[in-house]
Amino acid sequence: MDTIDLFFDDKQIRTVFLEEDGFHYLVMLDVIKVLTESKRPSDYWYRLKKREKAQSGIDLSTFCRQLKVVGNDKKQYSMDCATREGLFRIIQSIPSPKAEPFKQWLSETAVEHIDERKSKRIQAFNKLKETQEKFFERLEANGIDEKAFLRILDKGDEVLFDGEDIREKFGLKTEEDIDRFISVVLLKGKDFATSITDFNVISKDLNDELSIGNEHAESNLDVRKTLLKHGIVPEDLSKEKDIRNLKQSKKRKSISK
Numbered sequence: 001m002d003t004i005d006l007f008f009d010d011k012q013i014r015t016v017f018l019e020e021d022g023f024h025y026l027v028m029l030d031v032i033k034v035l036t037e038s039k040r041p042s043d044y045w046y047r048l049k050k051r052e053k054a055q056s057g058i059d060l061s062t063f064c065r066q067l068k069v070v071g072n073d074k075k076q077y078s079m080d081c082a083t084r085e086g087l088f089r090i091i092q093s094i095p096s097p098k099a100e101p102f103k104q105w106l107s108e109t110a111v112e113h114i115d116e117r118k119s120k121r122i123q124a125f126n127k128l129k130e131t132q133e134k135f136f137e138r139l140e141a142n143g144i145d146e147k148a149f150l151r152i153l154d155k156g157d158e159v160l161f162d163g164e165d166i167r168e169k170f171g172l173k174t175e176e177d178i179d180r181f182i183s184v185v186l187l188k189g190k191d192f193a194t195s196i197t198d199f200n201v202i203s204k205d206l207n208d209e210l211s212i213g214n215e216h217a218e219s220n221l222d223v224r225k226t227l228l229k230h231g232i233v234p235e236d237l238s239k240e241k242d243i244r245n246l247k248q249s250k251k252r253k254s255i256s257k
Contacts, residue, residue: 008034013031023083024084026081026083026084027080028082035096064081065082084107088103120184121183122243125243127187128187132153135198138201143207148209152209155216156197156220157178158217160221160224180243181239181240181242182240193216197216
């Protein structure tokens with residue numbers, strides 16, 4: 001599951017993407033806290049469900065799913081989460097002056113934010129693949145075949161991730177492209193490293209696999225050092241959703257059901 005933090009009135013609302021159905025679910029306790037400013041959102045949610053059941057016979061829990069969500073203590077807890085359509089029904093039972101502005105935000109801003117986050121990763125992935133393709137075309141003209149080219153890329157990855165086998169960490173097959181599963185910052189970092197190597201292949205007149213591989217390792221080392229300087233450890237970043245599924249689901253309404 002992929003988690004996105006949204007903000008309404010500068011207050012956090014955790015959102016969980018569920019791969020099995022392709023929809024985003026908002027954490028009910030966060031929604032309750034935003035709409036009611038309750039200091040005990042779990043108590044409010046419990047009383048709200050009980051009151052609605054007694055008054056209308058409707059169980060608001062039926063509009064939710066129990067999903068694992070990371071709490072403030074970094075531990076995972078099962079929490080009630082609802083899609084946009086589910087939230088529209090639940091909000092009807094919450095007396096709050098913020099209800100209408102929240103529904104407007106839910107219909108427009110929240111959807112745009114999620115789509116924008118997806119788009120940025122797709123754009124970064126496509127840019128990396130374009131840079132790698134141009135790099136390969138240059139090397140191929142100098143007699144470097146595809147297998148040698150992939151070994152050069154792997155040499156860069158080995159340095160970027162400090163020797164950790166990311167395919168093994170992510171549970172991927174040997175032939176699977178790790179770029180489909182890494183974050184925007186890593187996609188951009190790898191794109192930058194590839195561009196540096198491509199430039200230096202020309203400026204330094206590098207023609208063989210060994211020298212080009214060493215150059216690419218050096219480029220990735222520079223990127224790694226920059227990331228570490230800013231507190232980002234490449235091998236510690238979580239596996240992202242397969243970019244191919246992101247492209248397929250991008251046309252859907254991101255948090256509606």
